Amino acid sequence: MLETIERETGPSPRHGVIWLHGLGADGSDFVPILPELVRPEWPAIRFVFPHAPVRPVTINNGVPMRAWYDIREADLANRADEDGVAESVGQVEALIAREVERGVPVSRIFLAGFSQGGAVTLAAGLRRREPLAGLIALSTYVPAAHKAAAALAEGAHAQPVFMGHGTQDPVVPFRAGEQSQALLRELGFTVDWHAYPMPHSVCLEEIRDLGDWLAPRLAGR
Numbered sequence: 001m002l003e004t005i006e007r008e009t010g011p012s013p014r015h016g017v018i019w020l021h022g023l024g025a026d027g028s029d030f031v032p033i034l035p036e037l038v039r040p041e042w043p044a045i046r047f048v049f050p051h052a053p054v055r056p057v058t059i060n061n062g063v064p065m066r067a068w069y070d071i072r073e074a075d076l077a078n079r080a081d082e083d084g085v086a087e088s089v090g091q092v093e094a095l096i097a098r099e100v101e102r103g104v105p106v107s108r109i110f111l112a113g114f115s116q117g118g119a120v121t122l123a124a125g126l127r128r129r130e131p132l133a134g135l136i137a138l139s140t141y142v143p144a145a146h147k148a149a150a151a152l153a154e155g156a157h158a159q160p161v162f163m164g165h166g167t168q169d170p171v172v173p174f175r176a177g178e179q180s181q182a183l184l185r186e187l188g189f190t191v192d193w194h195a196y197p198m199p200h201s202v203c204l205e206e207i208r209d210l211g212d213w214l215a216p217r218l219a220g221r
Helices: 027-037 082-101 117-129 145-151 174-186 204-218
Strands: 004-008 016-020 045-050 056-058 063-066 109-114 135-137 162-168 191-196
Touching: 004 027, 004 135, 016 117, 027 045, 027 204, 045 082, 063 135, 082 109, 082 117, 109 117, 117 135, 117 145, 117 174, 145 174, 162 174, 162 204, 174 191
Parallel strands: 016 045, 016 109, 109 135, 135 162, 162 191
Antiparallel strands: 004 045, 056 063
């Protein structure tokens, strides 16, 4: 089981968000956004921020760092180490199972991720036979996009998707995000797509839009 940071917005949470950080960061990276994201009328939520394993990253001269998978080249078509992605998907599934054991139904668990973490989020979402409450993918892309249709599990498209991307992103080009959201729509997903005038980052407007997207999915549940 991956080590995690957890924050609960109230007692006995029956909703959960598992949030995957980007390359070289750790689970603490997105904890600071909670005051901007969480709204007082929402039910109690457990936010789980796992730390990715430390591994050598080829594109960064083999320097070990926290990474959900190795990055062998800049080209998006071949960027993600598929074995590493599969390993991370398995670790995420273990976190989901733990939340279920703690009393949070799968239908109330959101999976979120930024950059590398978002790629794992989308890879896991494609393979889910029991739909999650939703997928949140920020500044990211669908890894191994040419295999996405083959990986798609029956019923996975029932998961709503929030995607946000910076138009000035030099790490995961904006066009890659556009192509990924179009692919997900072709596969039957409902995608709420947002573009922002920012680089490879997150902005307050995006956090507000994400809150607006989450609000009706948390209301009355």
